[in-house]
Amino acid sequence: SRFDFLDFCLYYDMLLSVLMPLYNEQETVAEIVEKVLALPLDLELIMIDNASTDKTGQIIAKFSNRKNVRIIKREKNIGKGDAVVAGLELATGKYTVIQDGDLEYDPNDIVKMVDKAEEKKALAIFGSRILNQGSGISYYRYLWGGKLLTLVARLLYFNGITDESTCYKMVSTDLMKSLKLECERFEFCPEVVAKLGRNGIKIFEIPIAYYPRKFEEGKKIRWIDGVEAIWCLLKYRFKSVPKFSAK
Secondary structure (H helix, E strand, O other), X not given: OOOOHHHHOOOOOEEEEEEEEEOOOOOOHXXXXXXXXXXXXXXXXXXXXXXXXXXXXHHHHOOOOXXXXXXXXXXXXXXXXXXXXXXXXXXXXXXXXXXOOOOOOOOHHHXXXXXXXHHHOOOEEEEEOOOXXXXXXXXXXXXXXXXXXXXXXXXXXXXXXXXXXXXXXXXXXXXXXXXXXXXXXXXXXXXXXXXXXXXXXXXEEEEOOOOOOOHHHOOOOOHHHHHHHHHHHHHHHHXXXXXXXXX
């Protein structure tokens, strides 16, 4: 790594900031919030309600009295990336990780990611659904979606990752803020991968569980998001990106 890990992590208020962008997740949000808050970690949970039209806002308001919970209410749903940027501004943890508001990912895997980061003194840890042979991910769907994105990312950035489109991307908060994220929708995910790659940051991976939901159950990503993700990976391979600097 180009950075001194100890210098990078001397100043933080707590171990982990969990960013949870939300849009119409009334069926699952209470359960996932409880799971995150039950983790044996010194963490803060920052929920960003992306102008939900269901009862999501009312449900998360019940957690507002928790000292480690912060809630941001957006008046317009611009996109997941926009919500993440808003939450990142408030993050004070040593690491930042993104948690979706559904039940596709198991928050217990976040504990393993933190352990790996501490062990390896890593600046970036991804949770890979592919490394877990027992994962519920559909090989057919992944073949034409995530596998293609992963291949493009590996070819462009030589990062060796196995799951580019995973939600579980945990990055040192200082580094994450230095990325100066610009993408407002789902393409913020490959933007993170691209900017880490351009700065020579090693990405570690651990196997994680995955329980995919269907579109009728609330899944929001579309085929056009995959096209935009590939374009994003290509764009940032040649576009000028911020250079990270340790504090």
